[in-house]
Amino acid sequence: MPLPVAGDGLWQEGEARAFRRLTLAWMGTMMFLFSTMLLLGYFMRLFQANAFRTMRPEWFYAVLTLHGLGMVATWFVGGMAATGYLLTRYSRPSIWISRLALAGTLVGAGLLAAATLFGLFGTGWYFLYPLPFYSSGVWPPWATGCFFGALALLFSVWTIWVLDLLRAIASRFPLRQALGWHVLSGRPSLGVPSFVLVATVSLIAGAAGLAAGMVLLGLWAVEWLRSGYSNDALLMKNLTFFFGHIITNITMYLGVGVVYELLPGYAGRPWKLSKALAWAWNTVLLLVVLAYAHHLYMDFAQPRVLQDTGQIVSYFLSVPAAVVSIFGGLALVYAAPMRWTLASWLFFLGLMGWAIGGVGAVIDSTVALNSRFHNTLWVPAHFHTYYLMGVVLMLLGFAHHLAVDLTGEPERPAMRHAILALLAIGGYGFLLAFYWAGAHSVPRRFAAYPRELSQGVAAARVAVVFIALIVIAVALYLWETARRCWRAFSA
């Protein structure tokens, strides 16, 4: 039965329909933004393969900024929308706040596109201080204003949305249950789904990340309004990565929460809230705000204790949650009466992609290795792994699950096989080219590699072949899923 279930004491028929349509609108937005940003990613890899020799490199950096922020935003809102939808099983997230978030996200995305594509604003997705102030004539001041305006709008609507989902959880579960503390103290799970634990952890952490984003914007404004004060570059860098790292991490967690909730339906077994699971996710809540320190290993003015914390916390953050989720996932499907559909395959492959990307991340967060890999293509390699082959697959799985659930249209096995094969071959081929180049010290964020870095060009040329496979896979997926979503939306 599709959610929200009308007449279950929580939702009336009209409201349930409105929430479904809203979730479909979110999924449509997610698919549209994803395909656009994917093509921009393709453009960048072609640029690095020297396909556009006469084009100004400023275009690469503007597109890099839009692609990076656009992708991060797309999957964050995708994860939030899916979480909000699944929460309707237990409580009542606000439709109006979700609508406000959708409108804000669309306007924000438009402003970001204007700042980058018309203004050539090209600082990279995390706009590290003080770069936006030093355009060197590449982008005009209005583009900087437009960019920060977009961020202010996005952070505001997202903060309200995050707090509303927390309110929805709180209306049903006390904090100690939502965080699984009752299980830790030896009591039974009391019907608290593991999805709620993951969502609560992600949302509290998300609130911290967005608060850091707001503080950051405030500090930018103080300097921009010519108060005569400048900001402390190190404080700004700390806040930037506090925000950026948490938002990207919790996007991952929101996706994992969706899998906890939906994969059991395909396996015919529950994914219980166990003691190990509760330990792992409470550890995440405790540590997620500290792990960002691994982005500042090169900053000698950062206290040594924070550098060490960054390394240790990175291990303890990724390992327990990933291990319980991956072993939990494997245990769930092992010898289960599994219904393998496109959605369940995408959930499963997404969990495995998370594990693989996690290994790359743990390697990079080790101080001794980071001194080799810092700012090489290894960095985009690992985060593209847990994004593209992790959370993206999980949330594409969710959209497909929703589309099939709402239309009841059976899927075509041949299409499923083609999509999965192309995604897996294309995705891992594309990523291997990043890893290989990173291991050969090819720097990241380089529009056109000089002769000394010809390995970068070679890797980009290999990558574009694999990206073409991803593009075909996504086109087939959209044909299968977006069509169904549209049908369900207009029904």
Added chain:
Amino acid sequence: MTTARPMLGSVVALAMACLLAAACPASAQDSLGQPANTPPDETSFIFRRVPDITITPIEGSPVTLSALGRSSPLVITFIYTRCGGVCSPFLESLAAAARQTGGLGSAYRILVLSFDSRDTLADLRAAARAHGLAADQGWIFGAASSPDIARLARATGFWFAWHWSSGQYDHPSLLIAVDQGRIVRMLAGATIPPSRFREITDELRGKFVPSYPAQNRRVAFRCFRYTPGGGIQIGWGFLVLLAPGALAISSALWIFARSRGSAS
């Protein structure tokens, strides 16, 4: 009568002043930009395009800046030949630094432009000879029209101000390294230390030379500060770093305390 004499004196003084102003091209209009005690902020100019002005060198025919820069990168500097102050010692120090670091003429060339509209090519030729640089292929002395000089000065943060009292210009001494039409480095100072000049020439040879802007002293919230010898000091800004976490925890506690979940 007693009043007529001073009046006559004023009229004569006024007429003389007008005559002087007409005879001397260095009128107030010859000043450009805002005089400042600090040199132009390099970080605001890096990667900016320089305007493609036309230059008349002391040898050869007029040529555009882009054409000059096509064969090698350029280090541009501004002087005026009647300078009784910094220009001569500055050129001497620049020539010495260029000799020590090498590569002049092959890796880059130095373009010395006069910003004074009174300077003729003959004046510039004499200045080049006086410094023993006229025959050196690495050096180009030249002039440009006043509007072109103004465009280039604006694009590079250079300024000059005429001082009636001394009959001299006040101006900074500035080196602007330009590669493929864009500013890649700037250096200000009356003398050029070879070590700093090497940074410029290395940059023009395509080597990566890190440079950091000096920070404003009025920093709003400092979190950690490195002090050589004194380790790392923690400042108030550290509290700003704790704020997001504290805000998130307090709002979560508040939301859960208010709602008191219905499940048991």
